[in-house]
Amino acid sequence: MSKVPVDGLQNLQGEHDYDIVWPWTRPGGLRNGSTAVLRVKNEARSLPWVLPGLLRVCDKVLIVDNQSDDGTGEVAKRTAVDMGLGDHLDVVEYPFRVARAGAEHLAEPELSVHSLSYFYNWSFAQVDTAFSWKWDGDMVLTAEGELAMAEFGWRSFRKDVILKFPRHGLYVESDRRAYLDLSLHNAEGWGFPIGPDWTYTKSFEWEVRRRPENTVDAILPRGLCVELKYLDGDEFGHWTDPESFATSARNARKRYEWSVFNALTNGEVPEELITIDAPEGTHVIDYVTKTWLPTAPRPLKPPVRAVGRTHDEP
Amino acid sequence: MSRVCDRRVEEAGQADFSYGHPVSDTEDRPQQPAADPVGGPPAAGPAGDSAGEVAGDAEATAALRKRLRYPRRVVLVAGAGRSGTSTLAGVLQRLHLHVPQPEVDADTTNPRGFGESAWVVRHHERMLRRANVNMADARPDAWLDTARVAAMPNCRVPTSKFLEEQFGFSSEVVIKDPRLSWFLGLWQAAAVRTESTAVVVTMLRPPAEVIGSKQDHYSNRLGAPHLAASWLNMMLHTERAGRDLQEGGGRSFVRYTDLLTDWTSTVMRLGEELQLQNVLHAGTTAVTDVDSFIDPALRRTERTLAGTPISAAMRELVEETDAALNSMADPGGDTAEVRATLDQLRTAFVDLYADAEAVARSTAMAAVERGRREGREAARAEVGPVPAADDEGGATGLARRAARRLPEPVKGRLRDLRNRG
Numbered sequence: 139m140s141k142v143p144v145d146g147l148q149n150l151q152g153e154h155d156y157d158i159v160w161p162w163t164r165p166g167g168l169r170n171g172s173t174a175v176l177r178v179k180n181e182a183r184s185l186p187w188v189l190p191g192l193l194r195v196c197d198k199v200l201i202v203d204n205q206s207d208d209g210t211g212e213v214a215k216r217t218a219v220d221m222g223l224g225d226h227l228d229v230v231e232y233p234f235r236v237a238r239a240g241a242e243h244l245a246e247p248e249l250s251v252h253s254l255s256y257f258y259n260w261s262f263a264q265v266d267t268a269f270s271w272k273w274d275g276d277m278v279l280t281a282e283g284e285l286a287m288a289e290f291g292w293r294s295f296r297k298d299v300i301l302k303f304p305r306h307g308l309y310v311e312s313d314r315r316a317y318l319d320l321s322l323h324n325a326e327g328w329g330f331p332i333g334p335d336w337t338y339t340k341s342f343e344w345e346v347r348r349r350p351e352n353t354v355d356a357i358l359p360r361g362l363c364v365e366l367k368y369l370d371g372d373e374f375g376h377w378t379d380p381e382s383f384a385t386s387a388r389n390a391r392k393r394y395e396w397s398v399f400n401a402l403t404n405g406e407v408p409e410e411l412i413t414i415d416a417p418e419g420t421h422v423i424d425y426v427t428k429t430w431l432p433t434a435p436r437p438l439k440p441p442v443r444a445v446g447r448t449h450d451e452p
Numbered sequence: 453m454s455r456v457c458d459r460r461v462e463e464a465g466q467a468d469f470s471y472g473h474p475v476s477d478t479e480d481r482p483q484q485p486a487a488d489p490v491g492g493p494p495a496a497g498p499a500g501d502s503a504g505e506v507a508g509d510a511e512a513t514a515a516l517r518k519r520l521r522y523p524r525r526v527v528l529v530a531g532a533g534r535s536g537t538s539t540l541a542g543v544l545q546r547l548h549l550h551v552p553q554p555e556v557d558a559d560t561t562n563p564r565g566f567g568e569s570a571w572v573v574r575h576h577e578r579m580l581r582r583a584n585v586n587m588a589d590a591r592p593d594a595w596l597d598t599a600r601v602a603a604m605p606n607c608r609v610p611t612s613k614f615l616e617e618q619f620g621f622s623s624e625v626v627i628k629d630p631r632l633s634w635f636l637g638l639w640q641a642a643a644v645r646t647e648s649t650a651v652v653v654t655m656l657r658p659p660a661e662v663i664g665s666k667q668d669h670y671s672n673r674l675g676a677p678h679l680a681a682s683w684l685n686m687m688l689h690t691e692r693a694g695r696d697l698q699e700g701g702g703r704s705f706v707r708y709t710d711l712l713t714d715w716t717s718t719v720m721r722l723g724e725e726l727q728l729q730n731v732l733h734a735g736t737t738a739v740t741d742v743d744s745f746i747d748p749a750l751r752r753t754e755r756t757l758a759g760t761p762i763s764a765a766m767r768e769l770v771e772e773t774d775a776a777l778n779s780m781a782d783p784g785g786d787t788a789e790v791r792a793t794l795d796q797l798r799t800a801f802v803d804l805y806a807d808a809e810a811v812a813r814s815t816a817m818a819a820v821e822r823g824r825r826e827g828r829e830a831a832r833a834e835v836g837p838v839p840a841a842d843d844e845g846g847a848t849g850l851a852r853r854a855a856r857r858l859p860e861p862v863k864g865r866l867r868d869l870r871n872r873g
Contacts, residue, residue, distance in 0.1 A: 170795055195696070281698060282644045286603070288696040289637035293595045296802060356600045359608055359641075432644045436609045 142337050142348075147259060149251045156234070156251055158263045162333055171197030172269040172291040172329075177232075177261050179204045179376075181275030182213040184366050187423045189214060191279035193223045195288035196271065201229040202261040204236055210275075230264060232257060238376055239344045248340040255345035258338040269294055270332050272347075276366040277305060280427045283362030290329060290356065299354045301329030306438075307395060308364040308426060309402050314415055316422040317402060318364070318431075321410040321440040324391055325357050343388065360438045361431050366423065367395070369403055410440040515735075519548060522623040522729040524648030526615060528639050529567075530694065531655035532686045533588065533630035534665040536708030539746070540655055541567025541628040543711070543719060546741040548730045550622035552614070564745065567628050571614060576631035579607055587631050588666075588674075590681035592802045594634070595689050602638040611638055612645040619646065624730050633690040644698055651726040652694040652703040655711075656777055659683050659770050660755040680762045680770055681805065688773060688798040691780070695791070702726050705781040712748045721783070765804065773797050 147158040162168055174192045178201060181188070192199045201214045211229045218227035234251040237243040246253040262270060269291055279287060283303075290301050302325035309317040327347070330336050335350040367373045373395075374380070380396060401408050416425035431438075506512035527549060529537050545551045545567055552569035580587060583597040601607060618625045625648075627639055636652065643650035663679040674682075694703045704725045710718045719742075723731030757767055776793045779785045809816070 170799060282641050285637060285640045285644065285696055285698060289640075289693065290596075290599060292692050293599045295592070297593070297596055299596060354596070354600075356596065357603070359603050359605060433647055436612070436645070437605055 142334060144334070146263070147249060147256070149256060150247055150249045151251050153234070153251055156232075156260060158256075158260050160334065160337075161263055161266055164266075168268045168332055169266055170295065171267040172271060173198040173200055173265045173267045174271040174273045175200045175202065175261050175265060176273050176275050177202045177204060177257065178206065178210055178275035179236075180206045180208045180210060182206070182208040182210045183368070183371075184276045184278075185210065185213050186217050187278045187366070187427070188273075188275060189217045189227075190221060191284045191287075192271075192273065193218055193221055193226050195279075195284050195291070196226070197267055198265075199227050200261070200264055201227065202232050202257075202264070203229060204232045204234075204257070228264075232260065241381075243340075243344060244342060253340065253345075255338045255340040258345045258347075262332065262338070265332050268296070268332055269329065271329050273328065274365065278308075278364050278366060278423060278427050280362055280364070281432045282359075283427075286358050286362050287329075290358065294329065294331070294356075296331075297354065298331065298335070298350050298352060299329075299356055300327040300349060302326060302355060302357045303328045303363050304358065304360045305363040305365045306360070306431075307367055307398070308423070309367045309369055309399065309411070310422065311369050311402070313421050316414050316416075316426060317407060317411040318414055318426060319398065319411050319440070320360070320438050321442075322391060322394070323360075327355070343386070361434065361436075364423075364426060364431070367399060369399070373399060409442045412441065519730060520623055523727075524619055524646065525624045525726070525728065526639065526643050526646075526648055526650045527624065527626045527726065527728065528632060528636060528650055528652045529626060529628035529655065530633045530636060530652055530690050531630075532657070532662050532683050532690075534662050535655040535657040536706075536711055537628050537630065537655045538562050538564070538566045538568070539708070539711060540653065540706060541626050542745055543715060543742050544626050544728075544731070546745055547719070547734045547738050548622065549624045549626045549728065550618060551626045551628070552618050552621075564747070567626065569627070569629075572627055572629050573631070575607075575610065575614075576629055576635060580631060580634065585634065588679070588682040588686065590678060590685045590805065592685060592689070592805055594685075598634040599637060602635050608638065608641060608645075612642040615639075615642045615648070616646045619648065622730075623648075624728060633686055633693065636690070636693040637696065640696060640698060640701075643701075649700045650698060651701055651728075652697070653722065653726070654687075654690055654694060654703065654705050654777075655708055656705055656774075656781055657708040658755075659687075659774050660757045660760050663760055664755040676761045677763070677766060680760070680766050681801075681808075684766075684769060684773060684801045685805075687777060688794060688801055691777060691791075691794055692798065703786070705777065705786070707778065707781050710781070712746065715742060715746045769797060769801060769804065773801075 144160075145163070146160050148154070149156060149158075174196045176188070176192075176199070178185075189199060199218070201211065203211045211231075214227060214229055215224070218224045234257075236257045237246040237252050237254055239254070243254050248255050250256060258272075262272075271287070271291075286303075294301065304323065304325045307319040307322070309319070311317065330347060330349075336347060338345045338347050340346075374392075398408050398411070402411075407413060414422060414426055414430055416422040506516055527544060529541050529544075531537050541551060542565060551567050552571060554570050556566045556568040556570050556573055558565040579598065579601050583594070583601040585591075585594040585598050615625065632639070640650045659680065662683055663676055666674070666679055667676070697703065702725055704722050706718060706722060716739075719731060722728065757770060760767070762770070773794070776790055776797065779790055
């Protein structure tokens with residue numbers, strides 16, 4: 139779609155309960171503040187690490203649960219309530235199968251409830267604040283990351299700005315050991331205003347967010363966020379198959395992560411990774427995000443630099 | 453081959469605070485505190501072989517070593533310039549919190565000193581220049597501009613290295629500069645990187661007095677409406693920035709008048725709220741030093757907004773902001789309700805400023821054009837006399853070459869216009 143309908147979007151399946159009404163057209167419009175939107179499927183394992191930071195620094199955290207069967211929604215609610223921040227969390231269900239990135243997505247019409255772009259537009263249409271964070275259910279803020287997210291959230295008030303967060307892969311082997319990848323220099327856009335110029339449209343392998351002219355890109359420092367990848371988990375299940383990221387330059391990062399993941403599961407540790415062992419009694423994810431990364435000597439760099447992998451991808 | 457990384461292995465050598473340019477030790481490096489006739493902090497060396505030692509003074513050495521064992525805290529003294537930030541920094545310094553040395557020299561605008569580290573001031577000035585932001589900038593947009601610059605590694609890394617070095621002098625460090633509010637996030641990040649806790653103190657002074665004081669000391673160059681807008685921008689956003697606290701951090705609001713009239717109860721409350729060990733355990737000598745330092749006559753400007761030439765809308769916004777901030781200085785006053793009020797006031801100010809910008813767009817465009825012309829004239833003055841009109845290498849020659857490339861119908865139309873005179 140080159141032109142975004144002013145009134146919203148209606149899906150092809152006639153599921154009118156899931157038609158999209160843009161939040162800025164609702165009575166009262168948008169309020170100040172920021173909302174982190176997490177579109178998740180079976181992230182119960184990660185949310186106890188992901189949510190606390192977001193709950194502390196965002197005005198609202200919105201979980202859009204897409205057919206989870208591992209208790210994702212309940213874990214999210216319990217995490218927020220345990221922090222005394224239950225009123226900062228909303229959990230909503232999106233009950234349709236969503237196409238996986240790659241060939242499946244490409245074959246899906248944009249206005250289908252199964253389309254990634256429709257799913258994203260519906261998810262962000264539930265936001266009632268002027269600023270939003272597109273966040274993943276496996277991305278954990280560091281101590282410095284929390285401060286940066288809070289700070290840039292309010293400093294971006296009424297600005298056409300995209301906030302780009304560098305993130306680092308953290309391959310979790312056990313509660314005590316993980317492998318940190320500081321070799322990639324990708325900084326994908328994660329913070330966006332909410333408004334008619336900022337809706338999603340369909341791209342080749344996944345969705346993309348529109349942006350108005352003269353948008354400012356603000357790039358945040360490295361060391362603010364890690365992306366969890368469990369070596370005993372299915373970390374590429376949101377892709378149709380490896381063929382979907384096998385050739386295009388857009389997918390170079392995914393190919394690299396695939397090679398790292400497979401090397402680690404085969405017992406080989408790529409030389410650009412840093413092996414981190416947590417002290418007794420501390421989970422390695424807590425150790426990396428609260429202690430290791432915040433206090434690591436700057437500039438952050440890998441033991442050996444991997445080259446040529448800098449593309450933005452979901 | 454992977455490696456198990458020892459995160460505590462720091463890069464060898466001294467921290468580089470110079471942005472790649474060599475600087476002399478006396479100019480940019482933290483120095484020993486100068487002798488202070490009214491009882492400044494003891495001269496102590498940085499961490500190292502002589503860490504925690506005051507040569508020839510066993511008692512001072514014991515006291516210093518005790519202070520070095522306190523939990524690390526960095527006290528960020530924020531607020532509009534001329535709000536008493538220098539006085540508070542001076543008080544904390546006399547209670548043995550560390551103000552990084554050397555300091556900016558005292559002058560007639562602040563005869564008892566600024567309590568400002570020269571390095572910190574220069575660091576902030578460089579970042580503001582890079583962001584094209586003025587110290588007292590009234591533009592709400594400037595908050596994003598400064599944050600973008602401060603997020604750059606070559607701003608973050610020197611900040612945390614500098615702070616780490618200061619903890620060699622004391623575990624409680626005071627950072628104060630009227631430019632600090634723009635960079636509260638930067639210092640919070642530095643605190644995280646140095647395994648310390650940042651706390652924020654915001655000084656409050658009646659805005660009419662701040663505006664009046666600035667007019668007095670800076671020759672009234674900027675005008676009351678601009679100074680009022682600048683105060684609103686600074687205070688509304690400083691308050692917002694002060695909410696972003698790391699775990700264990702805290703903030704306090706202090707009225708300048710309270711500090712001058714009853715410094716002991718004001719500073720003790722501060723020490724308790726922010727857990728400043730040097731305040732909580734201050735000795736009698738330090739207390740008498742502060743007593744000598746505090747001078748109620750420092751508050752030389754007592755004015756009200758009634759006498760300040762600003763619009764009714766601006767006055768209302770200033771008064772409401774001042775009232776909300778003042779309520780935060782009461783015990784238990786930092787409430788969700790007051791924060792919500794300040795959120796509304798901040799939005800109202802952003803709207804007011806956007807309207808003013810839109811109204812004054814012609815003025816801004818004229819200023820841009822004037823700047824361009826001045827730039828061109830300056831460039832011409834640098835390169836020497838303008839080439840003759842028929843010189844193909846000069847400006848006129850360039851215009852002629854461009855004209856030759858125009859389509860024939862356009863050339864004809866231009867000829868017609870020229871012939872009409």
